Amino acid sequence: QKEVEQNSGPLSVPEGAIASLNCTYSDRVSQSFFWYRQYSGKSPELIMSIYSNGDKEDGRFTAQLNKASQYVSLLIRDSQPSDSATYLCAVKNYGQNFVFGPGTRLSVLP
């Protein structure tokens, strides 16, 4: 069983809609959770981190964490074509061991 799982997509949404990206993880002791965005041919860049159960909002992005269900999500409101990218979910386990999911490819259609 993979430690961090995501739907590979592609997830297609129309411009202006809400994009919902989901991630599950297997290690119950995980404490830190991250969403990275990776444009094609580029390196990952951090867009959100979340450490406590509940929601965390930053502009058009909202991260949601449910540790009991071992589930993390990312909502992108008012999606723009520039949001088209692969979104990587990452979990920090013991020490500084970051485990990345396979990524979900998002396509925002104009």
Place this chain on the structure above:
Amino acid sequence: DAGVIQSPRHEVTEMGQEVTLRCKPISGHDYLFWYRQTMMRGLELLIYFNNNVPIDDSGMPEDRFSAKMPNASFSTLKIQPSEPRDSAVYFCASYSQRGYTDTQYFGPGTRLTVL
């Protein structure tokens, strides 16, 4: 700050050759990570250093891979001998635990092709 610097950006080599990838982390960052990304396996952590000391190398695929960090501003990842299955994008990332975030900053990556 120039960010994390990696060289070379592209490397094409033949099977059996030695390959050395280089990384300069952001000044003041005390953690450095080496990752490998492929379509099949995604982004995998190979090894990470804290204050120049290797902490966890459990992700290093085999003895052909080695990594060093001789000082706070330089790290290398070496593959000897290289094989076609080593073809991937190799990323270096760094961050500082002294802040209250776990923001890793990634370098631009080195695209390695082994023929």
